[in-house]
Amino acid sequence: MAIPAVEVRDASKRYGGVRALDGVSLAVEQGEFFALLGPNGAGKTTLISALGGLVRPDAGTLRVMGCDTVTEYGAARRLLGIVPQEIVFDPFFTVRETLELQSGYFGLRDNRAWIDEILERLSLAAKAGANMRALSGGMKRRVMLAQALVHRPPVLVLDEPTAGVDVELRQALWSFVRELNAAGHTIILTTHYLEEAQNLCSRIAMMKAGRIVALDSTRKLLEAFSERVLRVKLESGALPPGLAEGVSRDAAGWHCIPVGGAAQVEATLATLREAGARVAHLEVAEPELEEVFVRLMAADGRRAA
Numbered sequence: 001m002a003i004p005a006v007e008v009r010d011a012s013k014r015y016g017g018v019r020a021l022d023g024v025s026l027a028v029e030q031g032e033f034f035a036l037l038g039p040n041g042a043g044k045t046t047l048i049s050a051l052g053g054l055v056r057p058d059a060g061t062l063r064v065m066g067c068d069t070v071t072e073y074g075a076a077r078r079l080l081g082i083v084p085q086e087i088v089f090d091p092f093f094t095v096r097e098t099l100e101l102q103s104g105y106f107g108l109r110d111n112r113a114w115i116d117e118i119l120e121r122l123s124l125a126a127k128a129g130a131n132m133r134a135l136s137g138g139m140k141r142r143v144m145l146a147q148a149l150v151h152r153p154p155v156l157v158l159d160e161p162t163a164g165v166d167v168e169l170r171q172a173l174w175s176f177v178r179e180l181n182a183a184g185h186t187i188i189l190t191t192h193y194l195e196e197a198q199n200l201c202s203r204i205a206m207m208k209a210g211r212i213v214a215l216d217s218t219r220k221l222l223e224a225f226s227e228r229v230l231r232v233k234l235e236s237g238a239l240p241p242g243l244a245e246g247v248s249r250d251a252a253g254w255h256c257i258p259v260g261g262a263a264q265v266e267a268t269l270a271t272l273r274e275a276g277a278r279v280a281h282l283e284v285a286e287p288e289l290e291e292v293f294v295r296l297m298a299a300d301g302r303r304a305a
Contacts, residue, residue: 005186011060020046022210035197038207081148085160089132096128106151198289226287237277
Protein backbone atom coordinates (compact mmCIF):
# COMPACT_ATOMS: atom_id res chain seq x y z
CA MET A 1 0.00 0.00 0.00
CA ALA A 2 1.33 3.43 -0.98
CA ILE A 3 2.37 5.78 1.79
CA PRO A 4 0.12 8.84 2.27
CA ALA A 5 1.15 12.02 0.52
CA VAL A 6 0.52 13.87 3.79
CA GLU A 7 0.08 12.29 7.21
CA VAL A 8 -0.68 14.23 10.40
CA ARG A 9 -0.93 12.47 13.76
CA ASP A 10 -2.08 14.19 16.95
CA ALA A 11 -0.51 17.51 15.98
CA SER A 12 -0.80 20.22 18.62
CA LYS A 13 0.43 23.81 18.68
CA ARG A 14 -0.25 26.50 21.23
CA TYR A 15 0.43 30.22 21.03
CA GLY A 16 0.11 31.45 24.59
CA GLY A 17 -3.44 30.67 25.64
CA VAL A 18 -4.58 29.87 22.10
CA ARG A 19 -4.68 26.29 20.84
CA ALA A 20 -3.99 26.73 17.14
CA LEU A 21 -3.85 22.94 16.66
CA ASP A 22 -5.57 20.65 19.13
CA GLY A 23 -4.73 17.02 18.37
CA VAL A 24 -5.20 17.17 14.59
CA SER A 25 -4.96 13.86 12.74
CA LEU A 26 -5.58 13.27 9.03
CA ALA A 27 -4.09 11.53 6.01
CA VAL A 28 -4.17 12.65 2.39
CA GLU A 29 -3.54 9.91 -0.14
CA GLN A 30 -1.27 10.32 -3.15
CA GLY A 31 -3.10 11.83 -6.13
CA GLU A 32 -6.00 13.22 -4.08
CA PHE A 33 -7.57 16.62 -4.55
CA PHE A 34 -8.24 17.42 -0.90
CA ALA A 35 -9.89 20.45 0.73
CA LEU A 36 -9.03 21.86 4.13
CA LEU A 37 -11.82 24.22 5.15
CA GLY A 38 -12.68 26.31 8.18
CA PRO A 39 -13.36 29.86 9.35
CA ASN A 40 -10.58 32.35 10.04
CA GLY A 41 -8.65 31.25 13.10
CA ALA A 42 -9.55 27.58 12.72
CA GLY A 43 -5.89 26.51 12.45
CA LYS A 44 -5.57 25.92 8.70
CA THR A 45 -2.60 28.24 8.17
CA THR A 46 -0.82 26.87 11.26
CA LEU A 47 -1.24 23.34 9.91
CA ILE A 48 0.11 24.37 6.49
CA SER A 49 3.02 26.20 8.13
CA ALA A 50 3.82 23.07 10.14
CA LEU A 51 3.81 20.97 6.96
CA GLY A 52 6.20 23.45 5.36
CA GLY A 53 8.53 23.42 8.37
CA LEU A 54 7.86 27.05 9.26
CA VAL A 55 6.20 26.05 12.54
CA ARG A 56 7.33 23.27 14.84
CA PRO A 57 4.43 21.45 16.54
CA ASP A 58 4.44 21.15 20.31
CA ALA A 59 3.39 17.51 19.98
CA GLY A 60 2.54 15.01 17.28
CA THR A 61 4.11 14.25 13.90
CA LEU A 62 3.65 15.51 10.35
CA ARG A 63 4.99 13.69 7.31
CA VAL A 64 5.16 14.53 3.61
CA MET A 65 5.55 11.44 1.43
CA GLY A 66 6.83 9.61 4.50
CA CYS A 67 9.40 12.27 5.48
CA ASP A 68 9.09 13.83 8.94
CA THR A 69 8.81 17.61 8.70
CA VAL A 70 11.04 18.08 11.76
CA THR A 71 13.67 15.34 11.69
CA GLU A 72 13.80 15.17 7.87
CA TYR A 73 13.05 18.81 7.14
CA GLY A 74 15.09 19.14 3.93
CA ALA A 75 13.63 16.05 2.29
CA ALA A 76 10.07 16.90 3.34
CA ARG A 77 10.40 20.47 2.06
CA ARG A 78 11.64 19.33 -1.36
CA LEU A 79 8.53 17.16 -1.71
CA LEU A 80 6.15 20.04 -1.00
CA GLY A 81 5.16 23.18 -2.88
CA ILE A 82 3.19 25.86 -1.03
CA VAL A 83 1.31 28.77 -2.59
CA PRO A 84 0.73 31.13 0.38
CA GLN A 85 -2.30 33.31 0.79
CA GLU A 86 -0.24 36.49 0.95
CA ILE A 87 1.44 37.81 -2.19
CA VAL A 88 5.14 37.99 -1.35
CA PHE A 89 7.78 38.96 -3.91
CA ASP A 90 11.19 40.56 -4.29
CA PRO A 91 10.74 43.87 -6.17
CA PHE A 92 14.26 43.80 -7.61
CA PHE A 93 13.88 40.72 -9.83
CA THR A 94 12.11 39.86 -13.06
CA VAL A 95 9.69 36.95 -13.27
CA ARG A 96 12.31 34.62 -14.76
CA GLU A 97 14.95 35.68 -12.24
CA THR A 98 12.47 35.00 -9.43
CA LEU A 99 11.95 31.44 -10.64
CA GLU A 100 15.66 30.87 -11.21
CA LEU A 101 16.38 32.07 -7.68
CA GLN A 102 13.68 29.74 -6.33
CA SER A 103 15.31 26.87 -8.25
CA GLY A 104 18.59 27.67 -6.54
CA TYR A 105 17.00 27.29 -3.12
CA PHE A 106 16.40 23.64 -3.99
CA GLY A 107 19.83 23.11 -5.54
CA LEU A 108 18.52 22.96 -9.12
CA ARG A 109 21.06 24.32 -11.61
CA ASP A 110 19.85 23.47 -15.12
CA ASN A 111 16.12 24.14 -14.68
CA ARG A 112 15.53 26.48 -17.62
CA ALA A 113 13.42 24.06 -19.71
CA TRP A 114 10.99 23.42 -16.83
CA ILE A 115 10.80 27.15 -16.03
CA ASP A 116 9.98 27.85 -19.68
CA GLU A 117 7.21 25.25 -19.56
CA ILE A 118 5.73 26.68 -16.36
CA LEU A 119 5.81 30.21 -17.79
CA GLU A 120 4.03 29.00 -20.91
CA ARG A 121 1.40 26.99 -19.06
CA LEU A 122 0.59 29.85 -16.69
CA SER A 123 0.51 32.44 -19.53
CA LEU A 124 3.52 34.22 -18.05
CA ALA A 125 5.92 33.82 -20.99
CA ALA A 126 5.23 37.34 -22.25
CA LYS A 127 6.04 38.69 -18.79
CA ALA A 128 9.22 36.66 -18.20
CA GLY A 129 11.44 39.74 -18.48
CA ALA A 130 9.11 42.08 -16.57
CA ASN A 131 9.96 43.27 -13.10
CA MET A 132 7.75 41.79 -10.40
CA ARG A 133 6.67 45.29 -9.33
CA ALA A 134 5.12 45.88 -12.76
CA LEU A 135 2.75 42.91 -12.59
CA SER A 136 -0.93 43.01 -11.73
CA GLY A 137 -2.18 41.20 -8.63
CA GLY A 138 -3.43 38.32 -10.75
CA MET A 139 -0.09 37.95 -12.52
CA LYS A 140 1.73 37.98 -9.20
CA ARG A 141 -0.49 35.10 -8.04
CA ARG A 142 0.49 33.14 -11.14
CA VAL A 143 4.15 33.69 -10.29
CA MET A 144 3.47 32.44 -6.75
CA LEU A 145 2.10 29.22 -8.23
CA ALA A 146 5.07 28.97 -10.59
CA GLN A 147 7.45 29.33 -7.62
CA ALA A 148 5.70 26.49 -5.81
CA LEU A 149 6.08 24.26 -8.88
CA VAL A 150 9.64 25.13 -9.83
CA HIS A 151 11.16 22.11 -8.02
CA ARG A 152 8.48 19.70 -9.31
CA PRO A 153 7.01 18.71 -5.93
CA PRO A 154 4.57 15.78 -5.83
CA VAL A 155 2.44 17.58 -3.19
CA LEU A 156 1.06 21.07 -3.77
CA VAL A 157 -0.67 23.16 -1.10
CA LEU A 158 -2.84 26.07 -2.29
CA ASP A 159 -3.75 28.50 0.48
CA GLU A 160 -6.60 30.72 -0.79
CA PRO A 161 -5.12 30.83 -4.32
CA THR A 162 -8.06 32.67 -5.92
CA ALA A 163 -8.60 35.37 -3.29
CA GLY A 164 -9.10 38.65 -5.15
CA VAL A 165 -8.61 36.99 -8.55
CA ASP A 166 -10.85 37.77 -11.52
CA VAL A 167 -13.08 35.12 -13.11
CA GLU A 168 -10.90 34.57 -16.19
CA LEU A 169 -7.75 33.95 -14.17
CA ARG A 170 -9.63 31.74 -11.71
CA GLN A 171 -10.84 29.50 -14.52
CA ALA A 172 -7.36 29.34 -16.10
CA LEU A 173 -5.76 28.53 -12.77
CA TRP A 174 -8.20 25.72 -11.97
CA SER A 175 -7.80 24.26 -15.45
CA PHE A 176 -4.03 24.07 -14.91
CA VAL A 177 -4.35 22.68 -11.38
CA ARG A 178 -6.79 19.99 -12.59
CA GLU A 179 -4.20 18.92 -15.15
CA LEU A 180 -1.53 18.75 -12.44
CA ASN A 181 -3.83 16.57 -10.34
CA ALA A 182 -4.61 14.33 -13.34
CA ALA A 183 -0.86 13.94 -13.86
CA GLY A 184 -0.52 12.57 -10.32
CA HIS A 185 0.15 15.62 -8.16
CA THR A 186 -1.55 15.64 -4.77
CA ILE A 187 -3.42 18.93 -4.26
CA ILE A 188 -4.43 20.33 -0.86
CA LEU A 189 -6.68 23.37 -1.11
CA THR A 190 -7.87 25.90 1.42
CA THR A 191 -10.51 28.33 0.22
CA HIS A 192 -13.42 30.44 1.37
CA TYR A 193 -15.09 29.87 -2.02
CA LEU A 194 -16.89 26.71 -0.97
CA GLU A 195 -18.26 26.00 -4.45
CA GLU A 196 -14.64 25.57 -5.58
CA ALA A 197 -14.04 22.91 -2.96
CA GLN A 198 -17.33 21.19 -3.80
CA ASN A 199 -16.56 21.07 -7.53
CA LEU A 200 -12.86 20.21 -7.32
CA CYS A 201 -12.20 18.09 -4.24
CA SER A 202 -12.99 14.43 -3.68
CA ARG A 203 -12.51 14.65 0.11
CA ILE A 204 -12.89 17.43 2.62
CA ALA A 205 -11.70 18.11 6.16
CA MET A 206 -13.35 20.91 8.13
CA MET A 207 -11.53 22.56 11.00
CA LYS A 208 -12.88 24.56 13.92
CA ALA A 209 -10.90 25.94 16.87
CA GLY A 210 -7.84 23.85 16.02
CA ARG A 211 -9.73 20.54 15.64
CA ILE A 212 -11.04 18.45 12.77
CA VAL A 213 -14.84 18.48 13.08
CA ALA A 214 -15.62 16.63 9.83
CA LEU A 215 -13.57 14.47 7.49
CA ASP A 216 -15.16 12.50 4.68
CA SER A 217 -15.78 12.40 0.95
CA THR A 218 -17.53 15.42 -0.52
CA ARG A 219 -20.45 13.24 -1.57
CA LYS A 220 -20.98 11.77 1.90
CA LEU A 221 -20.76 15.14 3.61
CA LEU A 222 -23.39 16.54 1.27
CA GLU A 223 -25.64 13.54 1.85
CA ALA A 224 -25.26 13.69 5.63
CA PHE A 225 -25.62 17.40 6.25
CA SER A 226 -27.40 18.91 3.26
CA GLU A 227 -30.48 18.10 1.20
CA ARG A 228 -32.00 18.54 -2.23
CA VAL A 229 -34.76 21.15 -2.24
CA LEU A 230 -37.61 21.73 -4.69
CA ARG A 231 -38.33 25.47 -4.82
CA VAL A 232 -41.74 26.43 -6.20
CA LYS A 233 -43.58 29.71 -6.56
CA LEU A 234 -47.33 29.31 -6.91
CA GLU A 235 -49.46 31.25 -9.35
CA SER A 236 -52.63 30.25 -7.55
CA GLY A 237 -53.82 27.86 -4.88
CA ALA A 238 -51.92 26.73 -1.80
CA LEU A 239 -49.82 23.83 -0.57
CA PRO A 240 -51.99 20.91 0.58
CA PRO A 241 -51.79 20.24 4.36
CA GLY A 242 -49.94 16.94 3.93
CA LEU A 243 -47.19 18.64 1.93
CA ALA A 244 -46.89 21.82 3.98
CA GLU A 245 -45.21 20.10 6.93
CA GLY A 246 -41.48 20.82 7.00
CA VAL A 247 -41.75 23.34 4.16
CA SER A 248 -40.31 26.84 4.55
CA ARG A 249 -41.12 29.95 2.59
CA ASP A 250 -38.62 32.69 1.81
CA ALA A 251 -39.16 36.44 1.54
CA ALA A 252 -39.63 36.25 -2.24
CA GLY A 253 -42.54 33.82 -1.90
CA TRP A 254 -40.75 30.61 -2.87
CA HIS A 255 -41.82 27.43 -1.05
CA CYS A 256 -38.77 25.28 -0.22
CA ILE A 257 -39.73 21.59 -0.17
CA PRO A 258 -37.11 18.94 0.79
CA VAL A 259 -37.01 16.12 -1.77
CA GLY A 260 -34.95 12.95 -1.94
CA GLY A 261 -34.60 12.53 -5.68
CA ALA A 262 -36.22 12.83 -9.11
CA ALA A 263 -39.08 10.46 -8.24
CA GLN A 264 -40.01 12.54 -5.20
CA VAL A 265 -39.88 15.73 -7.26
CA GLU A 266 -42.44 14.30 -9.68
CA ALA A 267 -44.60 12.99 -6.83
CA THR A 268 -44.57 16.42 -5.16
CA LEU A 269 -45.58 18.17 -8.36
CA ALA A 270 -48.37 15.62 -8.87
CA THR A 271 -49.63 16.32 -5.34
CA LEU A 272 -49.69 20.05 -6.10
CA ARG A 273 -51.67 19.47 -9.31
CA GLU A 274 -54.17 17.26 -7.53
CA ALA A 275 -54.65 19.95 -4.88
CA GLY A 276 -55.45 22.51 -7.58
CA ALA A 277 -52.31 24.57 -7.07
CA ARG A 278 -50.78 26.12 -10.18
CA VAL A 279 -46.99 26.44 -10.29
CA ALA A 280 -45.63 29.67 -11.79
CA HIS A 281 -41.93 28.85 -11.38
CA LEU A 282 -39.90 25.92 -10.08
CA GLU A 283 -36.30 24.90 -9.65
CA VAL A 284 -34.40 22.09 -7.94
CA ALA A 285 -31.58 23.24 -5.66
CA GLU A 286 -28.89 20.59 -5.27
CA PRO A 287 -27.15 20.02 -1.90
CA GLU A 288 -24.52 22.69 -1.24
CA LEU A 289 -21.30 22.55 0.72
CA GLU A 290 -22.07 25.97 2.18
CA GLU A 291 -25.02 24.48 4.07
CA VAL A 292 -22.81 21.68 5.40
CA PHE A 293 -20.18 24.21 6.49
CA VAL A 294 -22.67 26.46 8.27
CA ARG A 295 -24.24 23.54 10.15
CA LEU A 296 -20.92 22.12 11.30
CA MET A 297 -19.47 25.46 12.34
CA ALA A 298 -22.63 26.16 14.38
CA ALA A 299 -22.43 22.79 16.15
CA ASP A 300 -20.78 22.49 19.57
CA GLY A 301 -18.18 19.97 20.69
CA ARG A 302 -16.26 17.39 18.69
CA ARG A 303 -18.01 15.96 15.69
CA ALA A 304 -16.95 13.80 12.78
CA ALA A 305 -18.82 12.65 9.72
